Amino acid sequence: ADIEALRSFYLDRGYLRFNVNSTQVSISPDKKDIFITINITEGEPYTIRDVNLRGNLLVPEEELRSLITLQEGEVFSRSEANDVVQALADRFGADGYAFALIDTIPNLDDTTSQVDLTFAVDPGRRVYVRRINFSGNLKTNDDVLRREMRQAEGGWFSTKDIKRSQIRLQRLPYLADVQVDSQPVPGSPDQVDIDVAVEERNSGSLNVGLGYGQTEGFLFNAAVSQSNFLGTGNEVGFAFNNSDSDTLYSLTYNNPYYTPDGVSRGFRLSYRETDAGENNTADYVVDRLLGLLNYGFPLNEFDTLRVGAGLENLHIKTTESSPQEIFDYLDENGDDFWNIKLESGWSRDSRNRVIFPTEGYLNRVGLEVALPGSDTEYYKIDYLHRGYFPLNDTLTLTWRGVLGYGDGYGDQDALPFFENYFAGGLRTVRGFETNTLGPRYSNGEASGGGVRVVGGTEVISELPFLADSDNFRISAFFDIGNVFETPSDFDAGELRYSTGLSFMWISPLGPLALSYALPINDEDDDDVENFQFSFGVPF
Numbered sequence: 001a002d003i004e005a006l007r008s009f010y011l012d013r014g015y016l017r018f019n020v021n022s023t024q025v026s027i028s029p030d031k032k033d034i035f036i037t038i039n040i041t042e043g044e045p046y047t048i049r050d051v052n053l054r055g056n057l058l059v060p061e062e063e064l065r066s067l068i069t070l071q072e073g074e075v076f077s078r079s080e081a082n083d084v085v086q087a088l089a090d091r092f093g094a095d096g097y098a099f100a101l102i103d104t105i106p107n108l109d110d111t112t113s114q115v116d117l118t119f120a121v122d123p124g125r126r127v128y129v130r131r132i133n134f135s136g137n138l139k140t141n142d143d144v145l146r147r148e149m150r151q152a153e154g155g156w157f158s159t160k161d162i163k164r165s166q167i168r169l170q171r172l173p174y175l176a177d178v179q180v181d182s183q184p185v186p187g188s189p190d191q192v193d194i195d196v197a198v199e200e201r202n203s204g205s206l207n208v209g210l211g212y213g214q215t216e217g218f219l220f221n222a223a224v225s226q227s228n229f230l231g232t233g234n235e236v237g238f239a240f241n242n243s244d245s246d247t248l249y250s251l252t253y254n255n256p257y258y259t260p261d262g263v264s265r266g267f268r269l270s271y272r273e274t275d276a277g278e279n280n281t282a283d284y285v286v287d288r289l290l291g292l293l294n295y296g297f298p299l300n301e302f303d304t305l306r307v308g309a310g311l312e313n314l315h316i317k318t319t320e321s322s323p324q325e326i327f328d329y330l331d332e333n334g335d336d337f338w339n340i341k342l343e344s345g346w347s348r349d350s351r352n353r354v355i356f357p358t359e360g361y362l363n364r365v366g367l368e369v370a371l372p373g374s375d376t377e378y379y380k381i382d383y384l385h386r387g388y389f390p391l392n393d394t395l396t397l398t399w400r401g402v403l404g405y406g407d408g409y410g411d412q413d414a415l416p417f418f419e420n421y422f423a424g425g426l427r428t429v430r431g432f433e434t435n436t437l438g439p440r441y442s443n444g445e446a447s448g449g450g451v452r453v454v455g456g457t458e459v460i461s462e463l464p465f466l467a468d469s470d471n472f473r474i475s476a477f478f479d480i481g482n483v484f485e486t487p488s489d490f491d492a493g494e495l496r497y498s499t500g501l502s503f504m505w506i507s508p509l510g511p512l513a514l515s516y517a518l519p520i521n522d523e524d525d526d527d528v529e530n531f532q533f534s535f536g537v538p539f
Contacts, residue, residue, distance in 0.1 A: 096156025
């Protein structure tokens with residue numbers, strides 16, 4: 001293995017005449033040390049003079065050449081040549097030539113230390129899929145898994161569709177693992193069967209637990225959820241959460257395949273009482289009752305459009321310490337509001353998994369509107385971008401950007417104070433107390449604003465030395481962000497920065513998040529909180 005690693009090192013740097021001449025192993029006189037001597041011939045590094053394609057191409061040559069990353073004048077690399085072979089094989093596989101053979105033929109010119117490369121293509125037979133078989137799904141109905149398959153029975157075998165099918169199955173919350181294999185059909189050289197072996201995870205849960213967050217305080221939660229109700233893939237849930245800042249009752253239902261072509265339908269009924277003062281903002285309480293019906297429309301493999309409508313009732317309660325600005329607003333508008341809500345959004349999701357993804361992107365645009373005729377007429381527009389790039393088998397580079405803008409219309413000249421954006425804390429800018437960044441009321445309490453700008457980058461590492469490493473992550477991060485009252489108030493010089501380390505664990509009792517952050521440009525009136533954590537609170 002060590003000699004092969006040495007050979008690969010040289011071949012990836014163009015030394016095509018590299019050779020291991022001999023190896024010797026000797027022991028020191030005191031028999032405490034072993035000496036290994038490897039005699040090699042390096043030769044000269046070879047550059048690429050010409051690249052050709054040969055064989056029954058079937059695919060337009062221009063398209064195949066676009067997959068060849070090796071360029072004339074570059075130093076030869078065996079690993080890059082292998083990547084080209086895989087890319088060419090995948091391209092033929094997408095058209096049903098599942099067993100295409102691609103050979104790399106080098107022609108060396110020792111006089112000039114150059115190499116002519118020829119990729120010889122033998123596509124073989126076009127292969128069709130006779131049958132797709134599922135195993136391991138003791139609870140989940142076959143049709144629930146089959147509807148996620150992008151490879152169809154009777155169609156060409158497509159490596160692209162097979163890979164996408166596996167990713168779609170892996171993203172289902174009630175499957176722990178998915179393995180896909182192909183088996184030739186005896187007596188039919190142009191047919192294969194696809195075997196999909198799945199490992200199910202517990203899709204139902206009855207959770208009663210305690211948690212603690214520095215902002216939320218002690219949290220009691222009880223939840224009954226089923227992400228694969230009766231094996232149909234439908235999601236049903238009831239939850240109760242109670243903390244120093246929030247009390248929540250919610251009932252949710254979602255059918256991801258309300259129609260056979262993937263249109264989803266769901267509803268949400270919830271009641272939430274929020275004590276804003278316990279969230280590091282002004283001292284007031286919001287009682288919010290909401291009923292919402294929503295639909296999701298898949299536009300293509302990665303894009304989804306969501307539309308929802310519902311009715312919301314809010315009641316605001318103040319205390320003697322509430323800011324004067326809130327009293328002024330309630331004197332003018334009242335303290336009880338009925339709103340007709342419209343929620344819509346577009347999302348593009350190419351992540352390889354939902355929990356701890358390692359590659360892909362998530363883009364989401366959302367619009368929330370209290371429609372004309374509502375007691376408070378306003379709108380909010382939000383944008384989220386998250387990207388993930390694998391640096392190696394254990395390290396992932398991730399970055400994020402979050403933008404939010406809201407304003408009133410009609411009789412409302414600004415976003416209602418109870419709909420304002422906030423920043424600071426574990427979910428936005430670590431190292432600053434939750435919800436404390438941005439504008440403040442006349443009494444010094446955080447008021448939030450109509451504009452939020454948040455971003456950051458993070459290098460996340462697995463912990464392979466732990467037995468249950470899939471549920472642990474550690475990271476180094478850089479956060480940036482702040483809140484502004486209006487777009488005209490935005491000032492890049494007012495953005496706050498922080499850097500630090502974070503630890504995440506999906507424990508049996510709930511998620512745990514720890515971070516230690518150092519603010520880079522905090523001001524005297526900023527509320528700094530270096531160590532932050534939450535347990536039993538989703539992050």
